[in-house]
Amino acid sequence: xxxxxxxxxxxxxxxxxxxxxxxxxxxxxxxxxxxxxxxxxxxxxxxxxxxxxxxxxxxxxxxxxxxxxxxxxxxxxxxxxxxxxxxxxxxxxxxxxxxxxxxxxxxxxxxxxxxxxxxxxxxxxxxxxxxxxxxxxxxxxxxxxxxxxxxxxxxxxxxxxxxxxxxxxxxxxxxxxxxxxxxxxxxxxxxxxxxxxxxxxxxxxxxxxxxxxxxxxxxxxxxxxxxxxxxxxxxxxxxxxxxxxxxxxxxxxxxxxxxxxxxxxxxxxxxxxxxxxxxxxxxxxxxxxxxxxxxx
Amino acid sequence: xxxxxxxxxxxxxxxxxxxxxxxxxxxxxxxxxxxxxxxxxxxxxxxxxxxxxxxxxxxxxxxxxxxxxxxxxxxxxxxxxxxxxxxxxxxxxxxxxxxxxxxxxxxxxxxxxxxxxxxxxxxxxxxxxxxxxxxxxxxxxxxxxxxxxxxxxxxxxxxxxxxxxxxxxxxxxxxxxxxxxxxxxxxxxxxxxxxxxxxxxxxxxxxxxxxxxxxxxxxxxxxxxxxxxxxxxxxxxxxxxxxxxxxxxxxxxxxxxxxxxxxxxxxxxxxxxxxxxxxxxxxxxxxxxxxxxxxx
Numbered sequence: 001x002x003x004x005x006x007x008x009x010x011x012x013x014x015x016x017x018x019x020x021x022x023x024x025x026x027x028x029x030x031x032x033x034x035x036x037x038x039x040x041x042x043x044x045x046x047x048x049x050x051x052x053x054x055x056x057x058x059x060x061x062x063x064x065x066x067x068x069x070x071x072x073x074x075x076x077x078x079x080x081x082x083x084x085x086x087x088x089x090x091x092x093x094x095x096x097x098x099x100x101x102x103x104x105x106x107x108x109x110x111x112x113x114x115x116x117x118x119x120x121x122x123x124x125x126x127x128x129x130x131x132x133x134x135x136x137x138x139x140x141x142x143x144x145x146x147x148x149x150x151x152x153x154x155x156x157x158x159x160x161x162x163x164x165x166x167x168x169x170x171x172x173x174x175x176x177x178x179x180x181x182x183x184x185x186x187x188x189x190x191x192x193x194x195x196x197x198x199x200x201x202x203x204x205x206x207x208x209x210x211x212x213x214x215x216x217x218x219x220x221x222x223x224x225x226x227x228x229x230x231x232x233x234x235x236x237x238x239x240x241x242x243x244x245x246x247x248x249x250x251x252x253x254x255x256x257x258x259x260x261x262x263x264x265x266x267x268x269x270x271x272x273x274x275x276x277x278x279x280x281x282x283x284x285x286x287x288x289x290x291x292x293x294x295x296x
Numbered sequence: 297x298x299x300x301x302x303x304x305x306x307x308x309x310x311x312x313x314x315x316x317x318x319x320x321x322x323x324x325x326x327x328x329x330x331x332x333x334x335x336x337x338x339x340x341x342x343x344x345x346x347x348x349x350x351x352x353x354x355x356x357x358x359x360x361x362x363x364x365x366x367x368x369x370x371x372x373x374x375x376x377x378x379x380x381x382x383x384x385x386x387x388x389x390x391x392x393x394x395x396x397x398x399x400x401x402x403x404x405x406x407x408x409x410x411x412x413x414x415x416x417x418x419x420x421x422x423x424x425x426x427x428x429x430x431x432x433x434x435x436x437x438x439x440x441x442x443x444x445x446x447x448x449x450x451x452x453x454x455x456x457x458x459x460x461x462x463x464x465x466x467x468x469x470x471x472x473x474x475x476x477x478x479x480x481x482x483x484x485x486x487x488x489x490x491x492x493x494x495x496x497x498x499x500x501x502x503x504x505x506x507x508x509x510x511x512x513x514x515x516x517x518x519x520x521x522x523x524x525x526x527x528x529x530x531x532x533x534x535x536x537x538x539x540x541x542x543x544x545x546x547x548x549x550x551x552x553x554x555x556x557x558x559x560x561x562x563x564x565x566x567x568x569x570x571x572x573x574x575x576x577x578x579x580x581x582x583x584x585x586x587x588x589x590x591x592x
Binding site: 025134277 | 305308309312313315316317319320321322323324326327329330333344347388391392394395396398402403404405409412413416417418419420421422423424425426427428429430432433444445446447448450477478479482503506507508509510514525528529532556559560563566567570574577578
């Protein structure tokens with residue numbers, strides 16, 4: 001018994017450093033959330049005057065804020081949908097490639113953008129999407145007038161949606177390709193004997209067997225509905241497109257950090273965290289139900 | 297799979313290869329353009345002559361970046377961050393994953409510990425409270441502000457924990473009978489077995505640290521302390537000022553390079569480390585997927 005306790009002590013001691021760090025940097029900010037209900041004053045810190053729900057009432061009356069919610073949902077939902085369909089289709093097409101070398105090359109190329117930061121990507125985008133950039137130059141050859149991809153409020157959200165899918169679809173492709181490789185080849189052979197052509201094989205064998213992975217990926221991305229991509233939008237937007245491009249995170253940053261309106265910024269952040277938390281829990285429950293997936 | 301040689305199949309394959317080829321091309325052409333611009337003369341770039349091949353080849357933009365100043369300074373900060381950050385992350389992840397891989401009989405309160413860590417995945421205090429904690433901890437302008445807040449990546453830790461659980465128990469049992477304590481077992485027996493899992497999460501940690509830019513922007517007041525990606529972020533807006541600050545004869549410098557070539561060169565240099573680790577990332581990526589998807 002004593003020996004057992006001594007052994008256990010070592011296990012508990014191993015956990016101490018992470019517990020301390022996670023406590024300081026993840027749990028103390030929970031306490032910091034009190035400033036959402038206060039009129040924060042840096043001198044008084046977390047003991048600033050209590051104002052109850054006033055910050056929330058103030059924020060929800062602002063049309064500007066409500067617009068950021070709409071912009072966030074609009075962009076994130078189209079990003080999620082595209083982020084599911086594009087990699088599934090690309091993986092299916094890639095799966096028809098018989099030569100392993102080609103398959104690997106395509107996979108390697110489409111997966112590269114995933115590993116580069118949005119800072120680098122934004123630097124490239126700003127250059128190629130400029131009015132005299134290569135994209136507009138090519139469109140000009142086709143007789144299309146220059147498009148203001150980053151400066152026009154009606155086009156900006158779609159530039160964000162398309163470039164986000166472009167950057168990220170390599171990841172999904174790798175995931176779905178891994179799932180496709182796991183399908184028993186015997187099923188296709190049996191289907192061929194039954195006279196099913198490739199198209200029918202795809203519809204009746206491949207897609208149903210891929211469905212759990214697709215559902216799992218879709219469900220797990222639910223937690224991102226309130227994140228429309230801060231890294232991307234912050235590096236590409238400008239005051240000219242705030243009306244359609246400003247999202248919750250960029251708004252919190254400008255209000256909270258740049259203008260030092262800590263209480264308002266925290267209130268919006270808390271609103272976002274609560275919704276996100278509900279969505280994440282929901283996604284984990286659904287993932288377990290739909291695909292038997294659990295994180296631990 | 298069974299080969300099928302019909303005409304329809306051949307047409308499909310031609311179309312398929314074309315689609316895959318074009319999509320892959322779209323994923324790398326922007327980088328080719330970036331590279332071409334970075335090696336071109338300023339006049340050719342300003343005239344819009346550069347597409348996918350350098351015009352008036354020059355390495356001036358690279359010489360400018362590597363002559364010293366902010367670029368090298370920030371590169372050094374990023375290098376320190378990646379090395380320190382990855383070491384801290386890996387040590388904490390291993391120290392946490394090992395005890396948590398045990399059953400609650402072997403480590404009392406395991407469920408509580410687990411909940412403590414998982415809760416931080418579901419809910420966070422948001423940007424402002426987290427920022428205020430880092431300020432209060434006195435970490436502003438310290439490299440530790442980039443390392444400590446994310447010192448324990450919970451998701452990667454769970455991947456590692458699941459990996460440890462998948463190892464045969466007999467290995468540890470025999471060592472326990474021989475009188476080895478948990479720390480000895482961890483270091484002598486588990487660490488060598490954990491190598492593939494550590495390589496996987498380690499590589500992703502390296503990429504994560506290298507690509508982070510936002511924490512550098514908010515936690516560093518002195519631009520000398522910016523990691524590379526934060527510095528690159530600032531030059532998206534103001535490269536002309538960096539050229540002015542360089543102090544040499546500005547008009548002479550401008551004849552050889554301009555904002556676009558200079559920026560392209562520095563952005564490209566910022567991606568080089570990622571391209572170096574990319575082959576390894578690819579090798580371990582599918583493994584990471586398998587490790588991450590424990591179903592139960």
